[in-house]
Amino acid sequence: MADLKVKIGDITFSNPLIAASGTFGFGHEYNEFYPLSKLGGISCKGITLQKRDGNPPPRIAETPSGILNAVGLQNPGVDHFISEDLPWLKQQDTVIIANIAGNTTEDYCKMAEKLSDSDVDMIELNISCPNVKSGGVQFGTSCESVGAITSAVRKYCKKPLVVKLSPNVTDIAEIAKAAEANGADVISMINTLTGMKIDINTRRPIIRNNTGGLSGAAVFPVAVRMVWQVANAVKIPIIGMGGITTWQDAVEMMIAGATALQIGTVLFNDPYAPIKICEGMNKFLDDNNISSVTELTGTIKPW
Amino acid sequence: MKYDAQLFRLEKNEEIAKGIFDFVLYNPQLAQITKEGQFAHVKVDSKTLRRPISICDADNERIRLVFQVKGGGTEILSKAKVGDELDIICPLGHGFDIKKDKKYCLIGGGIGVPPMLYCAKTANNPVVITGFRNKDLVILQEDFKKYTDELYLVTDDGTAGEKGFVTDILKKKIDEVDEVCACGPMVMLKAIAEICKEKGKPCQVSLEERMGCGIGACLVCACKTRTGENGGEEYTHVCKKGPVYKAEEVVF
The missing domain is CATH 2.10.240.10 (Dihydroorotate dehydrogenase, electron transfer subunit)
Known part of the structure; x- marks a missing residue:
């Protein structure tokens, strides 16, 4: 049995697999399949300062090897999360990451302040949601805006700060450097790629929001490339995500430079995917006489 | 554990109308906890998403799924062979609440008809109204007759049963029933809900x-x-x- 534990700062994850924000709610549903302690951590559904209703349906469309979604950050608000969801989550013996999204810099700061006094283990700054009109990705697409929001939130954030990057940018390595220079402890990447699907008979987009975020196996090679580029550009650890579907994908993403991983879309196909991926990684490590999964990170041998 | 994904063995795959398939699937552990109006989330090879299909019938050993081929996923599913093992999360969702001491009117429109069969089995001799676009899409008539003395068939074009809409029949029968349960297109459900509201009858819609x-x-x-x-x-x-x-x- 290889050691699957990974460490980010002072926080230890029992394995590298973290449920990705927006695919896992606040954990209650998947806890009906298996104990959440099987996961290294949970990045909770993105929360905002006030409750949000989200976008009108349809909110999802299937595409080749992936899906588009535009939920629009439906959530009960940060106070409800802290009082109603977090106490239960903290009993599940897994790392709890709060994912926050705001309309304004002040929103992000207020949430970071509230969550810093709570029991969450980490705060993930969502500056990459492509599906809301204001906030979200508008903070995440230039080095200046990423630097400004990271540095503003840093002043209020007493927890390890993860900055979640959008792939919908020209040079993601420069964006990552701006986050690092302004106080990010960790980079998580990638959020979804903006996409679209049109019904050729009605000529209407399937998704009511017209555009949505693409995830699933289709985006995996893009995510691997971006993780590799960012790993070459920053010193802080990376939580890699984007279309991880099999244990081979998980190993590949770590070799590209990820210290830990998030998985999301695959859960809709197979709720047990995280457990199967852990088993597969474990066997790979044993077969290759590697004692700890951490030895994979960044071991790519580029041409 | 409340949810589980398990393998179900396909025992029957029959095309009962053009593009409409009737599956009987064996898995006693999950079949026996299935209730009226719940659904099965079926994994399809090569597709990212599962296909949610309403449960047409269930007993202590098997579930029955009747679905229409609508796109690539349901087409792949329709080609499953007897003996294949399908990966299904089941049962899911909150279904119909059917009480033995009430008189029900059960209404299905198109591919919304199948879940009403399970309701008809549970309810006490309900009034059943089934509506379809045309005769080629008519399904499950003999199955319903096992559970009701009063089965109505309507089609939009009159090629089978009476020409008209399910609501035409509902208006005539609503005073005789305590409650209405329905599944089908949103426009149909909306029209049914309005009739029920007018008459002060409770109505459940899927x-x-x-x-x-x-x-x-x-x-x-x-x-x-x-x-x-x-x-x-x-x-x-x-x-x-x-x-x-x-x-x-x-x-x-």
Whole structure:
């Protein structure tokens, strides 16, 4: 049995697999399949300062090897999360990451302040949601805006700060450097790629929001490339995500430079995917006489 | 553990009308806990998403799924062979609440007809109204006759049964029943809900929406309902809060 534990700062994850924000709610549903302690951590559904209703349906469309979604950050608000969801989550013996999204810099700061006094283990700054009109990705697409929001939130954030990057940018390595220079402890990447699907008979987009975020196996090679580029550009650890579907994908993403991983879309196909991926990684490590999964990170041998 | 994904062995695959398939699947552990109006989330080879299919019937050993080929996923599914093992999360969602001491009118429209069969089996000699576009899409008539003395068939074009809509029959029968349960297109459900409201009869409707996880975690299958604080409107999720709602809760 290889050691699957990974460490980010002072926080230890029992394995590298973290449920990705927006695919896992606040954990209650998947806890009906298996104990959440099987996961290294949970990045909770993105929360905002006030409750949000989200976008009108349809909110999802299937595409080749992936899906588009535009939920629009439906959530009960940060106070409800802290009082109603977090106490239960903290009993599940897994790392709890709060994912926050705001309309304004002040929103992000207020949430970071509230969550810093709570029991969450980490705060993930969502500056990459492509599906809301204001906030979200508008903070995440230039080095200046990423630097400004990271540095503003840093002043209020007493927890390890993860900055979640959008792939919908020209040079993601420069964006990552701006986050690092302004106080990010960790980079998580990638959020979804903006996409679209049109019904050729009605000529209407399937998704009511017209555009949505693409995830699933289709985006995996893009995510691997971006993780590799960012790993070459920053010193802080990376939580890699984007279309991880099999244990081979998980190993590949770590070799590209990820210290830990998030998985999301695959859960809709197979709720047990995280457990199967852990088993597969474990066997790979044993077969290759590697004692700890951490030895994979960044071991790519580029041409 | 409340949810589980397990393998079901396909015992029957029959095309009962053009593009409509009838599956009987064996898995006693999950079949026996299945209730009227719940659904099965079926994994399809090479597709990212599962396909949610309403449960047409179930007993202690098997579930029956009747579905229409609508796109690539259901087409792949329709080609499954007897003996194949299908990976299914089941049962999911909140189904119909059927009481033995009430007289029901059960209404199905098109591919919304199959889940009403399970309701008909449970209910005490209900009035059943089934509606289809035309004769080529008519299904399950002999099955319903096992559970009701009063089965109505209507088609939009009159090529089978009476020409007209399910609501034409409902208007004639509603005074004889205590409650209405329905599944089908939104326009049909809306019309049924209005008739029931006018007559002061309770009505349960089963909704459909494009779905992701099937268990209430991903929040994509949103439906606007009057279930918020003080009856306020909010988006709830068809897979978890539904698929069956009280008609008065739904913002049509």
